Amino acid sequence: MPHFLNARVTHLEMYKRPAMTVPSPINLQIAIMRAYHMPVHFYRYLYEQIGKAHHWNVRRKMTDAALKDLIQSENTVIHILYVDGCPAGFAEINLKELPKSAEIVYFGLVPDYQGRGLSYFFFNEILHSVWESNPDKVIIQTNTLDSPRALQLYQKCGFTPVSYNDVMIERWD
Template identity: 60%
Template sequence: MKKAAKKPLTARVTFLEMIQRHVTAVPPPSGMMLALLRAENCPVHFYRYLYEQVGRPHHWQVRRKQSDEVVREIIRSKKTLLHVFYVDGCPAGFAETSLRALPQQAEIICFGLVPDYQGRGLARFFLRGVIAAAWGQDPGKLVLQTNSLDSPRALQLYQKEGFAPVGTKDVVIEPWPDK
C-alpha cells in the first residue's frame, strides 16, 4: 500500500552576510579529538550520506534531487570548498562553501552537524573553521541563509559569529520522505 505524500512545509528563510573577518580563535572543546579536513575529490555517495545525516531532520533540498553527475561536478569543482568535521575519528558534520561569485562573495551553502554531535559545544568551533577557510579565499563578503526548519539555535549561532540578517522570505519546502 502506498503511503500518502507528506504535506509541504512552510519555512521563513533568513539571508545573512558577514562583511568583516573575525580575528579571534575559538578554543576547541576539550576531551575530544577534533579535525576539520578539506575533502577533495569526495565520492558522491559519501557526500550524499553526510547531506542526508545532517539535512534530513531539517528538510534540506539544495542537493537532494540533483543527479549524481551534477552533485559530482559541484563538489569536485575548484569553486567549491567541502569540509568534513571529525570528532574522535567519526564524521560529525560537513560544510560546503561556494566560491562561484568571487571576488564579490563566498557563500556557505551547507553547514551542520550530525544529530549525534549536536548539543555538545562543537558547532561554534566548527563554524569558525569554515568561516576562516572561506575568508582565506579573499571574498568581499561571506553570505549564508538559514530557515525556520533548521536547528532552532542556528540563527543565533550565525549572528553571534558576526553574520547580520539582510532579508527574509517565506518558502514552501517538500519534506523528506519517511525512511
C-alpha cells in the same frame, strides 16, 4: 504526493573577517579536513544524516553525475569535521562569485555530535577558512526548519540579517 512545509528564510551577510578564534572543545580528538574529490555516496550520507531533519532537498534530488560535477568543482570547497575518528559534520562553500562574495551553502553536524559544543568551534574555523579567499563579503542563509540555534550561531559569529522571505519546502519523509 509531496507534502510542503512553510519556512521563513533569513539571508545574512558578513563584511569583515572574525577577530576572534574559538578554542576546540576539550577531551575530544578533533580534525577538520578539506575533502578533495569527495565521493558522491559519502556526500549523500552526510547530507542525509545532517539535512533530513531539516528537510534539505536540493542536493538529494540531483542526479549522481550532476552532484559529482558540483561537489568536485573548483568553485566548491567542502570541509568535514571528524571527532574521535568519525565524521561529525560538514560545511560546503561556494566560491564562484569571488571576489564579490563567498557563500556557506551548507553547514551542520550529525545528530550524534550536536549539543557537545562543537558547532561554534567548527563554524568559526569554517569562517576563517572562507575569509582566506578574500571575498568582499560572506553570505549564508538559514530557515525556520533548520536548527533553532543556527540563526543565533551565525549572528554570534558576526553575520547580520539583511532580508527575509517565506517559502514552501518539500518535506523529507
